[in-house]
Amino acid sequence: MIKIESITIKEMRGIRDLSLTLGNEPFVISGPNGSGKSGVVDAIQFVLTGEMGRLKGAGTADITLADHGPHVEKRDDPGAASVTLNVFIPHLEKKASITRTIKKAKTPQITPSDAAVKAVFAELADHSEVTLSRREIIKFILTEAAKRSRDVQTLLKLDAIDETRATLKTTENKLGVEQTTAKTVSEAAEDNLKRHLDLAALRAEDVLAAVNKHRQVLGLRVLAELTKDTDVSQGMEQGDAEAADGQNKESALADVATVIQLTDAGLETPTQATVSALLKDYAAIHADPDLLSKIRRQPFLQTGLELVDGPQCPLCDRSWDIQALRTHLQAKLRVSVQAQATRDRVVDGGNAIAAAALRLREQFSLVAKLPEVDAESASRLQHWAGELLTFAEGLRSFDGVMAASERIEAGWAKAPRALGADLKDLRSRVKARPDKSATEQARSFLVIAQERLESVRRSRRELEEKKANAARGRAAYKAYCDVSEKALTFLYEQVEEEFAAFYRLINHDDEGEFKAKLEPADGKLDLRVDFHKKGMFPPGAYHSEGHQDGMGVCLYLALMKHVMGANFTFAVLDDVVMSVDADHRKKFCKLLKTHFPDTQFIITTHDQVWARQIRSEGLIGAKAAVAFHHWTVETGPVLDEVAEIWDRIDADLAKNEVPTAAARLRRHLEYVAADLADELGAKVKFRADGGYDMGELLSSVIARQGELLKQAAKAAKSWGDGEQAKKIEAFQKARSAILTAKGGEEWVVNKAIHYNEWANLSRNDFKPVVSAFRDVLQQFRCAKPKCDSWLSVTPRNEPIDLRCSCGTVRFNLKEK
Amino acid sequence: MPKIEDEILARFFQELEQTEGFSRERVDNLRALFKAGKKPKATDVVKVLSETPKDQLP
Numbered sequence: 007m008i009k010i011e012s013i014t015i016k017e018m019r020g021i022r023d024l025s026l027t028l029g030n031e032p033f034v035i036s037g038p039n040g041s042g043k044s045g046v047v048d049a050i051q052f053v054l055t056g057e058m059g060r061l062k063g064a065g066t067a068d069i070t071l072a073d074h075g076p077h078v079e080k081r082d083d084p085g086a087a088s089v090t091l092n093v094f095i096p097h098l099e100k101k102a103s104i105t106r107t108i109k110k111a112k113t114p115q116i117t118p119s120d121a122a123v124k125a126v127f128a129e130l131a132d133h134s135e136v137t138l139s140r141r142e143i144i145k146f147i148l149t150e151a152a153k154r155s156r157d158v159q160t161l162l163k164l165d166a167i168d169e170t171r172a173t174l175k176t177t178e179n180k181l182g183v184e185q186t187t188a189k190t191v192s193e194a195a196e197d198n199l200k201r202h203l204d205l206a207a208l209r210a211e212d213v214l215a216a217v218n219k220h221r222q223v224l225g226l227r228v229l230a231e232l233t234k235d236t237d238v239s240q241g242m243e244q245g246d247a248e249a250a251d252g253q254n255k256e257s258a259l260a261d262v263a264t265v266i267q268l269t270d271a272g273l274e275t276p277t278q279a280t281v282s283a284l285l286k287d288y289a290a291i292h293a294d295p296d297l298l299s300k301i302r303r304q305p306f307l308q309t310g311l312e313l314v315d316g317p318q319c320p321l322c323d324r325s326w327d328i329q330a331l332r333t334h335l336q337a338k339l340r341v342s343v344q345a346q347a348t349r350d351r352v353v354d355g356g357n358a359i360a361a362a363a364l365r366l367r368e369q370f371s372l373v374a375k376l377p378e379v380d381a382e383s384a385s386r387l388q389h390w391a392g393e394l395l396t397f398a399e400g401l402r403s404f405d406g407v408m409a410a411s412e413r414i415e416a417g418w419a420k421a422p423r424a425l426g427a428d429l430k431d432l433r434s435r436v437k438a439r440p441d442k443s444a445t446e447q448a449r450s451f452l453v454i455a456q457e458r459l460e461s462v463r464r465s466r467r468e469l470e471e472k473k474a475n476a477a478r479g480r481a482a483y484k485a486y487c488d489v490s491e492k493a494l495t496f497l498y499e500q501v502e503e504e505f506a507a508f509y510r511l512i513n514h515d516d517e518g519e520f521k522a523k524l525e526p527a528d529g530k531l532d533l534r535v536d537f538h539k540k541g542m543f544p545p546g547a548y549h550s551e552g553h554q555d556g557m558g559v560c561l562y563l564a565l566m567k568h569v570m571g572a573n574f575t576f577a578v579l580d581d582v583v584m585s586v587d588a589d590h591r592k593k594f595c596k597l598l599k600t601h602f603p604d605t606q607f608i609i610t611t612h613d614q615v616w617a618r619q620i621r622s623e624g625l626i627g628a629k630a631a632v633a634f635h636h637w638t639v640e641t642g643p644v645l646d647e648v649a650e651i652w653d654r655i656d657a658d659l660a661k662n663e664v665p666t667a668a669a670r671l672r673r674h675l676e677y678v679a680a681d682l683a684d685e686l687g688a689k690v691k692f693r694a695d696g697g698y699d700m701g702e703l704l705s706s707v708i709a710r711q712g713e714l715l716k717q718a719a720k721a722a723k724s725w726g727d728g729e730q731a732k733k734i735e736a737f738q739k740a741r742s743a744i745l746t747a748k749g750g751e752e753w754v755v756n757k758a759i760h761y762n763e764w765a766n767l768s769r770n771d772f773k774p775v776v777s778a779f780r781d782v783l784q785q786f787r788c789a790k791p792k793c794d795s796w797l798s799v800t801p802r803n804e805p806i807d808l809r810c811s812c813g814t815v816r817f818n819l820k821e822k
Numbered sequence: 823m824p825k826i827e828d829e830i831l832a833r834f835f836q837e838l839e840q841t842e843g844f845s846r847e848r849v850d851n852l853r854a855l856f857k858a859g860k861k862p863k864a865t866d867v868v869k870v871l872s873e874t875p876k877d878q879l880p
Contacts, residue, residue, distance in 0.1 A: 169861060173862060173863070173864050176864035180865070181872070471872075471874075478848075479868075481844070482844075482852075489837055493829060493833065
């Protein structure tokens with residue numbers, strides 16, 4: 007994706023004004039705790055994402071980027087707090103820059119402003135995980151399975167998969183409800199036709215027999231078959247059909263009788279099984295207030311998840327971390343599996359009863375229209391039909407079904423007593439209708455039969471469509487689940503293999519057969535790791551803190567490899583292996599070098615030994631490091647830039663700022679002396695607190711170099727290698743010239759010891775001091791500009807070579 | 823590099839094209855709905871799954 011060429015940070019967090027040149031290569035920032043290293047990490051994260059992870063999450067309720075992102079002295083001037091990255095984009099082979107200020111955190115300035123470059127930064131904005139702290143890596147390891155699943159999903163950008171799955175599930179449910187409703191309407195239409203024809207079932211031959219009987223009365227042709235277009239009243243005169251006005255005594259009596267029968271038998275009978283199941287769920291919910299609370303929050307969370315679609319809260323307009331909020335809401339949805347199941351059952355039960363209520367309403371509506379119904383009864387019947395509709399509509403939500411619990415328990419369809427009397431009175435009145443002529447009765451019978459037959463046909467077509475739609479909804483959901491499960495299983499298998507391979511590389515000595523297993527299930531991601539072939543255990547069960555740190559980094563690297571592939575071109579590792587011992591860190595360097603040769607790792611550490619080890623293992627070049635010495639509110643980090651130290655000292659002296667130049671040189675020598683002591687294996691008195699004196703270190707380093715050169719000369723002689731002997735002699739001469747010209751090695755040592763006096767020197771007195779140390783230090787490094795590495799001994803315990811990184815300087819130390 | 827969710831969606835649509843009841847037109851409509859970065863609502867998906875294909879009479 008990108009590599010960082012340089013970074014400039016102004017008035018951001020603890021940094022006032024800092025520029026670092028990284029040169030698109032791995033880079034180390036070292037320094038004690040509180041020296042400002044993490045400010046650089048925050049700045050990189052901010053310029054790329056517009057956010058700062060440190061200012062979010064637990065314990066940061068009163069902290070905001072706008073208020074607390076700028077340096078404390080600039081907290082009222084967020085426009086002054088800025089970060090600029092100059093980068094190289096390998097796949098575009100282009101240079102670009104991005105600048106972001108706290109004031110306009112959402113709108114970075116990108117140059118060049120072309121679509122391809124902007125797309126790169128847009129994608130990076132979605133990958134805050136390129137900066138990684140120990141706090142973050144360990145969360146992949148030491149966490150419960152559900153949280154690990156969330157964190158890993160966030161890292162792998164899998165949230166969108168869950169969202170799509172939820173959308174397809176809701177779709178399936180909605181189409182299912184539509185089918186159920188259509189079925190109810192269709193069954194009600196069939197009931198009406200069956201009742202009118204006085205049939206128990208709608209078999210074609212029975213329907214034809216019923217209608218033909220009446221057609222014959224009218225002298226109409228007998229219908230031989232019933233097709234989807236058959237009009238059972240065909241052949242009737244238009245006027246006859248209208249005169250029949252749809253009223254038929256037998257049919258009306260049948261409609262009234264059905265309603266009375268239902269009333270007598272208990273109207274809710276067809277839903278008895280559903281009611282029984284609902285009563286059990288009611289009891290469970292009432293017994294557990296927590297369950298009810300979880301169920302009620304489900305749709306709220308689901309709605310919230312759908313509405314989280316912008317960078318700001320739609321209510322208070324404050325910025326939020328959209329990814330974190332989505333993950334949080336999804337996690338809450340996942341943990342209530344039981345609540346979701348109960349909720350689904352209750353809603354399904356409500357839908358079934360609603361369907362029955364609507365069918366019942368249809369029947370009441372039919373009889374309410376009969377001409378014998380007086381105004382008062384009509385009002386009661388219509389009111390009851392309306393009641394049933396309201397009741398049914400109320401059952402379309404969970405809360406509605408809960409609110410109806412008393413009515414459902416008591417008998418949801420229990421009609422008012424007066425209604426029973428109304429119906430019986432109605433039956434008497436319909437019976438009392440004067441008998442119409444046979445032809446009039448036949449006409450009205452056929453007109454109603456045709457109306458109801460059409461209604462059945464319409465509702466059946468509708469039902470077929472809804473069935474097909476529901477089948478598509480089920481098929482789509484199943485297909486997505488199958489495909490995503492397969493893809494995720496494959497992904498996790500790849501990640502676990504890579505993770506274990508990385509870990510084995512670091513811990514080859516004691517866990518060379520390490521295995522790991524990532525198991526996704528029910529919104530959880532279980533991680534089990536092998537412990538010395540004694541079985542598979544949670545990572546925190548037996549492994550040490552250092553091993554867990556190692557696992558965290560390995561899992562992170564394996565995940566990133568799969569998330570970003572070839573685009574994993576840079577990552578910031580913020581003090582991530584602090585619990586790993588020196589030997590394993592060495593192998594960690596090897597892992598980064600061999601498996602991620604194209605990734606620019608920016609590593610921060612408070613451990614100078616680790617910082618040196620990164621260089622001695624060749625993960626970074628000689629100049630690819632900066633050491634932060636200390637930090638003050640006024641200055642921000644005070645640092646020693648290995649690469650540009652002499653230029654900076656010259657600049658100080660040009661401005662006659664001798665104390666600044668003196669402090670810079672002193673810090674540089676402190677840093678370099680420790681480095682060189684380590685690189686050359688100089689003998690110094692061990693100090694448990696690491697508080698080595700710069701003068702003592704430098705003295706030992708110079709002495710050690712002299713010893714090594716003598717040893718190299720002896721070795722060359724023993725091999726009869728005249729050419730090498732000449733090279734060494736030349737080197738020794740040059741070295742002596744530098745040292746003796748200044749009064750011998752003692753001079754350097756004395757100057758180093760008395761560095762406290764430097765600040766009081768005049769510019770002209772101090773310049774030779776600077777020049778002398780520059781010359782001295784040059785004797786310890788390769789002169790080739792591209793290499794410029796310190797000379798070091800290899801192997802460290804029993805050296806056989808004194809050499810630079812590129813091999814231009816190489817002195818054999820082993821005699822024949 | 824294609825994101826995992828995009829790969830899954832691509833395979834999902836391939837699968838649907840082989841599934842009864844999913845015409846090319848319907849799958850294309852779904853594809854448009856789930857186009858990169860879009861987050862369709864369930865009601866929109868219901869609409870696509872309920873549409874009568876243009877080559878069939880309603």
